[in-house]
Amino acid sequence: MDASTKVADKRGQSSADKRTRMNRRWFFFFISPWLIGFLALTVGPMIFSFVMSFTNWDMMTQMNFVGISNYVNLFSDPIFLTSMKNTFLYAAISVPLNLLLSLGMAYLLSFHLKGMRFFRTLYYLPAIVPVVASTILFTNILSSNGLLNKMLGFFGIHGPSWLLDKNIVLFSFVFLAIWGVGGTMILLLSAINSINDSMYESATLDGATRMQMFTHITMPQISPVIFFNLITGIIGSLQTFTQVYLMTKGGPDNASQMIVPYLYTNAFSYYRMGYASAMAWVLFAVIMVLSVIVLKSSSAWVFYEEEVK
């Protein structure tokens, strides 16, 4: 009990009531910016979007209810199905690869050797390049006679046209994602560095090898951070837009189309607002389902300090 409530108790019940009312007013006063935005820019639009997904609205003609036909059409739309497949494939490749590489790099940087600050900055640099700039850059790097194929040619490999070959075009986005690996790395590195040294000290006394310490101390200790990056990585990669929009426009022949760019095209090029809204809700459902699966799995492999106590 803090001092202010003690004072209120002495003054009696009515003053306590007044205080509660006052507090309530102040609470709503302070949260009002968020609350107004929440109602006007989140709840309202959510309801609108949900209703719209059952109509054929194109912003010009009248809004007609068409039942669930938008959702039915979505699952027989070959481009949408391809976008779903591509988005999943991209997420399934880039997220684990990104985590593995950033974990390896963070581990290397956690050794107290000279020049680690320099390498840390160097590795993090690509992650702070605006995605518009990095995408434009990689469009050139991945062209038939771009930097990547020149490097491969150095080893005698004749590189393919990454952006024009239907079978491998998705890897273009994976390269771009890997270039930005420093963003995840920096979080894992700070997690590794914050592990208490005494843990390693006692393990050393017990004669543990470096490998054993990594699997039994480092990995469990940073597993919450890995979990956080897994969730945000999955959600982020499912919403990939700029890379596709700028690098391939979904081509060739929709071989690199993804959900959000296809949603954008439907909404803002064809004005098929109802159809695009249905797509947004399917994306929401997909994100929810995957998040819940990862969340459920986390109790098996994410380690929280409290469990030991």
Next chain:
Amino acid sequence: MLDRKMSLWHKILIYAILVVIGFVLFAPFMYMISISLAGKQTNMIQDFSFFPKEFYWQNYKTLFGNLFGGEYPIGTWFLNTMLVVVLSIIGQMWSSSFVAYGFAKMEYKHKNFFFLLLLMTMMLPGQITLIPVFIIFRNLGMYNTLWPLIIPQFFGSAYNIFFTRQFMTAIPGELYEAAELDGLNYFGIYRRIVLPLVMPALAAIAIFTFNFAWGDLMGPLIYVSDSSKFTLALGAANLSASTNPSGTINTSLVMALSFCLSIPQIAIYFFGQKYLFNLNLGLGNSGSK
């Protein structure tokens, strides 16, 4: 990680791996600079080298040649971007601290219910509200203006509010009580006591907001149609789509613009990294010294 005696070979191996990774990650930057300095002939055949073979500074002169007109008025684009960035930062710093104070220190029976709502909005993908919010701003007559990019920032974002609230709960309670005894009301406490104390958190929010507003493509793409209203990111994206090997816009110009787009963000990181990395250390300590 604890240091153990490490053999020389071990150290050499680690440095070798670090250098190889460093080279792979730095090579694209080198290529970016090389392309931005390539001459007209190289652009024609689209055959760029890794190290700059030519130093055709004319590309940068051409890019900055006509700041407020022509095909790429990058002066105008820069001012537009700065307007969005500065107002977004003000909006986010104000709204996150204001709302976070309500959640951190005000007493209300159903506070947790509202806090749960706030946390839930973090999970909602932006695409759900994208189209309705677009229609709202269009009906308010704000299509082809920068306001739809700025106004939402003044209503706060769940992540920033949550972040600031966590920071505020660590401020010792005696500070508030002392202020209350001095006769300050809650707004006064917010302005005089809380705001200065949470500045480190708000500095981090300013950096997050800068990164978002500076590089955002989808927002400007949806709301803005005239070249005179473009932000730099949208301008660069548009130019990259309209390159022509022989004509007025070539790959080198676009790459020079991409380079210029990257520099401020890298600079912000270097000046701001002390706020980002020392945040945990500063948590709640500033008031009780």
